[in-house]
Each structure stands twice: as C-alpha cells, then as structure tokens.
Amino acid sequence: MTMLEAPAAEPAESDSTPSIATSPEEAATVALLGNPNTGKTTLFNQLCGLRAKTANFPGTTTDAQIGRLDLKSDGRADVDLVDLPGTYRLRLDLPEARVCRDVLEGRAPYRSPDGAVVVVDATNLARNLYLVGEMLAVGRPTVVALNMVDLAQRRGLSLDTAKLSRFLGCPVVPVVARRGTGVEELHRAIAEMLRTRQSPDPEVPPPSEPDFERLAAWADEVMERSVGGPRAVGQGADTVTERLDQAFTHPLLGILVFLAVMGGLFWTVFSLATVPMDLIELTFEGLGGWLESTLPDGALRQLLVEGVVGGIAGTVVFLPQICLLFFLISLLEDTGYLARAAFVMDRLLCRFGLPGTAFVPLLSSHACALPGIMSTRLIPDRQDRLATILVAPFMSCSARLPVYVLLTGLLFADRPFLAGLAFTGCYLLGAGAALISALIFRGTLLKGKSRPMVLELPTYKLPSFKSAIYSATHQGRAFLETAGTVILAICIVMWWLSAYPQVEPPAVAAELAHQAEQLEHSDPEAAAALSTQAQRLASRHAQSRSFAGRIGQTAEPVFAPLGYDWQLTVGVLTSFLAREVFVSTMAVLLETDPDADPDERGVIAEVRAARRDDGSRLFTPATAASCLVFFVLAMQCLPTLAVTRRESGSVRWAALQLIWMSGLAWIFAFVTFHGLRMMGVS
Amino acid sequence: MDTRLANPSPTVGSETATRLTDLRPGCRARLLAAHLERDDLALLHALGLAERSSFRLCKAGDPWIIQVRGTRIGLSQHVAELLQVEMDDGAGSPADDHLG
Structure with missing residues (x-):
C-alpha cells in the first residue's frame, strides 16, 4: 500500500515518528520534494525509471507519480518514492503546497512518509534552503539532494557538502540528475535514512515558526557558513541569458520566435506521427479482419469487431500524437523556453481571463483536444486551469478536418479559394469562441481574472532526452488507461445503440443481393456494384431502425430549425462518438440520387446529391453552412468529455462543457441558417 | 503561513520611493x-x-525581468506597476538582501 492509498480513517501524525511501521510485506514510502525547476522529476526518473505509475492525490487533480526504488543492493526491501508537486515553500497558500503539507504531516487520507528527499538547485541554494528549513522543522528523516552541482562549479561556486550537511543535520548528496551522476550515492543515503530513522539534528536550527523573515535569516546564516554567504550565488549578469531573454520576450521578435517554435513543434507532431498512426490503423484493421474471418457470424463478432476494435482503434490512433507532443513539450520545458513563451502569450490571453501558460493546451488542442486537456497540468492555478479545460475543445482538432473538407467542398465545389477561406474561417471561429467563452466563464462561474504572471525564469540548459521519453511514456500510459476503461465503455454503448435492434434488410436490398448473386460469374463488375448498393440499402435501413436512428427521428424537431432532416440528425448524433464518424455515417445513410452524374464519384458527390424524404435537396448552401458552423462549435467527442471529467475531477465540468458547446453550436447554426435564407441563399 | 497583506511600509511615502x-x-x-x-x-x-530585498532590473517592459540573487523572475506589466521600490546604493550587508 502506498501512502496515497491509505484509508481515510488513518489518524494524522504530529510527531516525527513514522505512523506506520514498515513491515517486510509493506514498502516504506519516501517523499520527494523540491522547488519547481530544480530537476526533481528528472531525478525521480533516474531513481525509478519506468517503474512508476501516475495517480491523483485524493480529492485533488494534482498529479502524483509513484515510483519503486530498488534498494535491494543496499540490503533493504523496495521503497515507494512519491514525487510531490514542485513548491517553493510548504507554507504557501497554493494547491501544490497544501498537498505537500498534508502528505508530509500525514493528514488523512495520507500515510506519513518514512522519510523525505529534498531536491535543491546548487546554483540557487539560498532560495532553495527555505524549503529545506521548513522540511527540517517538520522533523521527518531527510536527505538533501544537491542537484546541478556541475553548473554551480562552472559558475565558480565551491560548495562544501560536508559542512552543509553538518549545519543542516542531515545527509547532503551532490548529484547531476540529468546525467545520473551521484544517483548511486543517493540510493545509499536513502537506505541509510530508512535504516536509522533519524530525525535531522541541525547545527543551525531552522525557525520553528513559519515566519518568512526568520527563515530567510536562517538560510543566509547557513549560506554564510557553508559557501561564503548569499552574495556568492549568482549575483552577476549572465549576458547570454540576458540576450536570449530580451529576444524571447520582445513584443515582435518574441512572437516570431514563438510562431517558429510552435510551428516547428506541430509540424513535427503532425508529420512524424503519421507513420505510427497509419501502422496502428493497419494493425487494428488487420485485427478486425482476423476476428471477422475467425469468429462465427453473430452478435459477439459484431461487438468485438465494430464495438471494441473499431472504438478503441478510433481513440488509440491518437497515441503517437500524444506521446510525441509530450516528448517535445518536455524538451522545451527543460530548455527554459516555455516560461518565456508564457509571457509572450500572456499579453493576448490575459485579456480573456486566461493565463499565458494556457497557450500549450490551446495549441495542442489543434492536434487533438485529449492531449490538450491533459497538458493543462502545466497551469498552476485551478481556476485558470478549469477555464482552459472548458474552452480547449473549441480549437479545431484534426478529427474535424474530414468534416470541414466534406462541408466546405459542398459549399464551394469549384471555388477552391473560397473553400480555403471557409476552412480558415472555421479555425478562427473556433479560436474566437474559445476566447469569448473563457471571458464569459471568468466573469461568472470561475469569477476572477487570470492570476497576474509572476514566474521564475529558469536557467537555460540542454534538455534531458531520457526525461522527455519518461514523460511521453507516462502520459501515453495515462491516456491508454482512459482509453481502455471509460472510452471503451462509451464505444460499446454507442455501437450497441447504432447496431440494435437488428432488422431484416428491406425487400429491395434482398432483391438486389439476389441479382448480384446471379450476375457474379457472367458480369462480376455489375454484380459488385449491385452488391454494394444492396449493402448500403441494408445499412441505411438498419441505421434508421436502430436505437440511434430512432433517437435521431425523435430528436429531429430539435435540429429541424437548423435545416436538418432525420438523416442529418442521425449523422450529428452518431458523431458524438467521434466527429469523423459523421462522414462515414452520411455515406451509409444517404441514398444516391439516381440522376446524379455517374462520373462524379466520392462521398462529397454522394452527399451533395442526397435528398430529403420529400425529394428536395438535403444540403442546400444554408444547410451546409449551418452544419459546418455546428461542427466547429459543438462538443462532439465523448473521449474528450471523459478526459475533461478526469482532469477537472468532476463530472459537472464535463456536463457544463457539453451543454455550453452544444448550446452555442445550436444558436450559431440557427443564426447562420436563417441569416443565409433571409439573404436569399437557401 | 504568511498572512501579511501588501501594506505599504513607512518608507513608501519617502522621496526615494518610486515604481x-x-x-x-x-x-x-x-x-x-x-x-x-x-x-x-x-x-x-x-x-x-x-x-x-535587493534586486537587479534585467529587462524593462512587459514582461519585466528582475534578478534576486540567483533567481530570475518574470513579472507581467500589471504586477510590475504594483511594486514600489527605492534605488539601492549597494552598501548593505549580504543579509540586507532580505532583511534590511
């Protein structure tokens, strides 16, 4: 059992003695804490590798990594290492600091850790000592990991770790987390800490009261006596850093650099992810085909092929994009550039109540809202984070592209310039709706402005590829866990609704199938055409009689004011599974116009020729435009709702997102349809 | 926990105070x-x-960048406008960086 899984009834601890004795069956737990940007997560990855799992701290949406430390070579059983959120101090009134305090003090539902490792930045020791001082005051057995000692040495700082250890009253281990230097020594120090269970005994005791001035004075004294005083650390101007900061935060140059970096990032994600995405699609197609040929015809085969394999394939196909995006974001974050970019975007986003740090989630959502929402973890303030989660799906994701292609193709068939303009307009409409919605949310439910930006600008450094790989792996695993549980369940339900009750094919389809059989040997081409037509008629009939079809017919009055008939309503409803389903649903549902030009092939041609039950054209320009606007704004992605629920910690936010986006989509589609009709375009 | 609000210190009204x-x-x-x-x-x-606390102003304009010892801090225009400061002649002791 880890401390995060401890029962809620567990009493809080106030003394320094661990509350639960470690038995051979139960792994000891060690908390890992440190300031942001100290290389804490890189050190965690070095210590635990891929033997880590992601969890949420109970009652919060704060991410927790729990890793397994292998201390067998040091004569100890395995140890759970809990990576606490980065915080500058324990006594801050911020969610991250609250989680750290609750865990370290063993407040329910947490179990007290058996010890702690505090990661400090050797190049910025004075400020990092505030957290160490607070930790020492808690009284838990502690080890200090002095990270980035290589950078400190390059800056001419001579750190006497033995002296520092004596003043702090606990082991101080110099490490270079990025290269893995000192990790073995840290392992040994942790094993020794767990063996002796000795509370720190500092020669220079930190203040017991949480008073900043006294804590600062204590840090100064430690610095004075161990490394020659606070002025020994990083006082001078670093011209390279100064110049880079000037460029990256410049009102014009900063934006150009930002556009180049983000353009490069998304180009890389889109272009490199294509190959593994194609491979995943092929694999699932192969799996579906194999199941189809192996299993006997029936409900089980349909469930596995169409419900499970089809549903999971539609979600898992985005895994390469997600992993690649998080890999690149981790690299960028490591370099120190992201903090500067946040300021560039803050100038625009703060006008709409969003923080500058929201730019990564919003841009990521152009690939897919799932990684976009997952990356809101970068945003420290909860209100800011919720506002970003709520509006991120407005960004035009790649799943909307097939729908945009279909509908702009219908609107501007032989006018590619206008089709291109409409395409761009869709992106702008989505982004505009996101910003306006954020402004509305910040003025109502999430009252308040975005937190004014006060951000540490970390030292520029080379990124750690190993850490980026771990980050991508963790995020990919978290995504697959959602895909394998909530999303799978949703896919099965949606499949069932569109496949049941099963009905006999209509007589005309049976007749066509019969004719196809007769022509199979004499005219195989005609037979194939007849067979396809028979299948389409049968599918159309089955869809219209299915629960989803009936729901579509029942819901038709809701969508009729937008210009939709029951077929289009079914297309809209089934695309709640995933937007791209709209194109295939329309291809199945719509009956080809017998008068259509036989040379004009493809889904666009078929959809353009589609007729309503009264024989009139389904897709008039007004209907097509209304449908396009609806798809830009509507929340039609159940996996996104599942991720919103998980990341926001409540189903209420997911429900609000669904209602808000769908409501807005309906209103704008209504205005578009009737506005165009009033202008004579219908 | 720090509970102090941003109350102006007695020196804020002095002639040396500036934004x-x-x-x-x-x-x-x-x-x-x-x-x-x-x-x-x-x-x-x-x-x-x-x-x-003593600091050095590294960059003027949004974002304002200051350096306090080894830490570079970016401040949005809104925050920077709310900070009252006085010029530092550099005569203080190291401990003055925090405590004055």
Whole structure:
C-alpha cells in the first residue's frame, strides 16, 4: 500500500515518528520534494525509471507519480518514492503546497512518509534552503539532494557538502540528475535514512515558526557558513541569458520566435506521427479482419469487431500524437523556453481571463483536444486551469478536418479559394469562441481574472532526452488507461445503440443481393456494384431502425430549425462518438440520387446529391453552412468529455462543457441558417 | 503561513520611493512594498523577493525581468506597476538582501 492509498480513517501524525511501521510485506514510502525547476522529476526518473505509475492525490487533480526504488543492493526491501508537486515553500497558500503539507504531516487520507528527499538547485541554494528549513522543522528523516552541482562549479561556486550537511543535520548528496551522476550515492543515503530513522539534528536550527523573515535569516546564516554567504550565488549578469531573454520576450521578435517554435513543434507532431498512426490503423484493421474471418457470424463478432476494435482503434490512433507532443513539450520545458513563451502569450490571453501558460493546451488542442486537456497540468492555478479545460475543445482538432473538407467542398465545389477561406474561417471561429467563452466563464462561474504572471525564469540548459521519453511514456500510459476503461465503455454503448435492434434488410436490398448473386460469374463488375448498393440499402435501413436512428427521428424537431432532416440528425448524433464518424455515417445513410452524374464519384458527390424524404435537396448552401458552423462549435467527442471529467475531477465540468458547446453550436447554426435564407441563399 | 497583506511600509511615502516601472535596466533597487493579492505576494516572497530585498532590473517592459540573487523572475506589466521600490546604493550587508 502506498501512502496515497491509505484509508481515510488513518489518524494524522504530529510527531516525527513514522505512523506506520514498515513491515517486510509493506514498502516504506519516501517523499520527494523540491522547488519547481530544480530537476526533481528528472531525478525521480533516474531513481525509478519506468517503474512508476501516475495517480491523483485524493480529492485533488494534482498529479502524483509513484515510483519503486530498488534498494535491494543496499540490503533493504523496495521503497515507494512519491514525487510531490514542485513548491517553493510548504507554507504557501497554493494547491501544490497544501498537498505537500498534508502528505508530509500525514493528514488523512495520507500515510506519513518514512522519510523525505529534498531536491535543491546548487546554483540557487539560498532560495532553495527555505524549503529545506521548513522540511527540517517538520522533523521527518531527510536527505538533501544537491542537484546541478556541475553548473554551480562552472559558475565558480565551491560548495562544501560536508559542512552543509553538518549545519543542516542531515545527509547532503551532490548529484547531476540529468546525467545520473551521484544517483548511486543517493540510493545509499536513502537506505541509510530508512535504516536509522533519524530525525535531522541541525547545527543551525531552522525557525520553528513559519515566519518568512526568520527563515530567510536562517538560510543566509547557513549560506554564510557553508559557501561564503548569499552574495556568492549568482549575483552577476549572465549576458547570454540576458540576450536570449530580451529576444524571447520582445513584443515582435518574441512572437516570431514563438510562431517558429510552435510551428516547428506541430509540424513535427503532425508529420512524424503519421507513420505510427497509419501502422496502428493497419494493425487494428488487420485485427478486425482476423476476428471477422475467425469468429462465427453473430452478435459477439459484431461487438468485438465494430464495438471494441473499431472504438478503441478510433481513440488509440491518437497515441503517437500524444506521446510525441509530450516528448517535445518536455524538451522545451527543460530548455527554459516555455516560461518565456508564457509571457509572450500572456499579453493576448490575459485579456480573456486566461493565463499565458494556457497557450500549450490551446495549441495542442489543434492536434487533438485529449492531449490538450491533459497538458493543462502545466497551469498552476485551478481556476485558470478549469477555464482552459472548458474552452480547449473549441480549437479545431484534426478529427474535424474530414468534416470541414466534406462541408466546405459542398459549399464551394469549384471555388477552391473560397473553400480555403471557409476552412480558415472555421479555425478562427473556433479560436474566437474559445476566447469569448473563457471571458464569459471568468466573469461568472470561475469569477476572477487570470492570476497576474509572476514566474521564475529558469536557467537555460540542454534538455534531458531520457526525461522527455519518461514523460511521453507516462502520459501515453495515462491516456491508454482512459482509453481502455471509460472510452471503451462509451464505444460499446454507442455501437450497441447504432447496431440494435437488428432488422431484416428491406425487400429491395434482398432483391438486389439476389441479382448480384446471379450476375457474379457472367458480369462480376455489375454484380459488385449491385452488391454494394444492396449493402448500403441494408445499412441505411438498419441505421434508421436502430436505437440511434430512432433517437435521431425523435430528436429531429430539435435540429429541424437548423435545416436538418432525420438523416442529418442521425449523422450529428452518431458523431458524438467521434466527429469523423459523421462522414462515414452520411455515406451509409444517404441514398444516391439516381440522376446524379455517374462520373462524379466520392462521398462529397454522394452527399451533395442526397435528398430529403420529400425529394428536395438535403444540403442546400444554408444547410451546409449551418452544419459546418455546428461542427466547429459543438462538443462532439465523448473521449474528450471523459478526459475533461478526469482532469477537472468532476463530472459537472464535463456536463457544463457539453451543454455550453452544444448550446452555442445550436444558436450559431440557427443564426447562420436563417441569416443565409433571409439573404436569399437557401 | 504568511498572512501579511501588501501594506505599504513607512518608507513608501519617502522621496526615494518610486515604481519599478520607472527604473532603467541594469540598476539595482530594493523592494519597499508590493500591492498584490496575498497569494501573489507569498509567491514573490517564496521566490526570494520580500520587502527590503535587493534586486537587479534585467529587462524593462512587459514582461519585466528582475534578478534576486540567483533567481530570475518574470513579472507581467500589471504586477510590475504594483511594486514600489527605492534605488539601492549597494552598501548593505549580504543579509540586507532580505532583511534590511
């Protein structure tokens, strides 16, 4: 059992003695804490590798990594290492600091850790000592990991770790987390800490009261006596850093650099992810085909092929994009550039109540809202984070592209310039709706402005590829866990609704199938055409009689004011599974116009020729435009709702997102349809 | 926990007091008062910028960048306008960086 899984009834601890004795069956737990940007997560990855799992701290949406430390070579059983959120101090009134305090003090539902490792930045020791001082005051057995000692040495700082250890009253281990230097020594120090269970005994005791001035004075004294005083650390101007900061935060140059970096990032994600995405699609197609040929015809085969394999394939196909995006974001974050970019975007986003740090989630959502929402973890303030989660799906994701292609193709068939303009307009409409919605949310439910930006600008450094790989792996695993549980369940339900009750094919389809059989040997081409037509008629009939079809017919009055008939309503409803389903649903549902030009092939041609039950054209320009606007704004992605629920910690936010986006989509589609009709375009 | 709000110190009204946004890049100054929300003030403190802390202004204009010892801090225009400072002649002791 880890401390995060401890029962809620567990009493809080106030003394320094661990509350639960470690038995051979139960792994000891060690908390890992440190300031942001100290290389804490890189050190965690070095210590635990891929033997880590992601969890949420109970009652919060704060991410927790729990890793397994292998201390067998040091004569100890395995140890759970809990990576606490980065915080500058324990006594801050911020969610991250609250989680750290609750865990370290063993407040329910947490179990007290058996010890702690505090990661400090050797190049910025004075400020990092505030957290160490607070930790020492808690009284838990502690080890200090002095990270980035290589950078400190390059800056001419001579750190006497033995002296520092004596003043702090606990082991101080110099490490270079990025290269893995000192990790073995840290392992040994942790094993020794767990063996002796000795509370720190500092020669220079930190203040017991949480008073900043006294804590600062204590840090100064430690610095004075161990490394020659606070002025020994990083006082001078670093011209390279100064110049880079000037460029990256410049009102014009900063934006150009930002556009180049983000353009490069998304180009890389889109272009490199294509190959593994194609491979995943092929694999699932192969799996579906194999199941189809192996299993006997029936409900089980349909469930596995169409419900499970089809549903999971539609979600898992985005895994390469997600992993690649998080890999690149981790690299960028490591370099120190992201903090500067946040300021560039803050100038625009703060006008709409969003923080500058929201730019990564919003841009990521152009690939897919799932990684976009997952990356809101970068945003420290909860209100800011919720506002970003709520509006991120407005960004035009790649799943909307097939729908945009279909509908702009219908609107501007032989006018590619206008089709291109409409395409761009869709992106702008989505982004505009996101910003306006954020402004509305910040003025109502999430009252308040975005937190004014006060951000540490970390030292520029080379990124750690190993850490980026771990980050991508963790995020990919978290995504697959959602895909394998909530999303799978949703896919099965949606499949069932569109496949049941099963009905006999209509007589005309049976007749066509019969004719196809007769022509199979004499005219195989005609037979194939007849067979396809028979299948389409049968599918159309089955869809219209299915629960989803009936729901579509029942819901038709809701969508009729937008210009939709029951077929289009079914297309809209089934695309709640995933937007791209709209194109295939329309291809199945719509009956080809017998008068259509036989040379004009493809889904666009078929959809353009589609007729309503009264024989009139389904897709008039007004209907097509209304449908396009609806798809830009509507929340039609159940996996996104599942991720919103998980990341926001409540189903209420997911429900609000669904209602808000769908409501807005309906209103704008209504205005578009009737506005165009009033202008004579219908 | 820090519960202090951003109350102006007695020196704020003195002739030497000025706003951070009136400084030029490269000069050193001391923080006199920060008229910020409690959370933002606590964050500034945790980053090492408290009342009487000495710092160097690295970049003027949004974002304003200051350096407090080894920490570079970016401040949005809104925050920078709420910081009252005085020029630092550099005569203080190391401990003055925090305590004055």
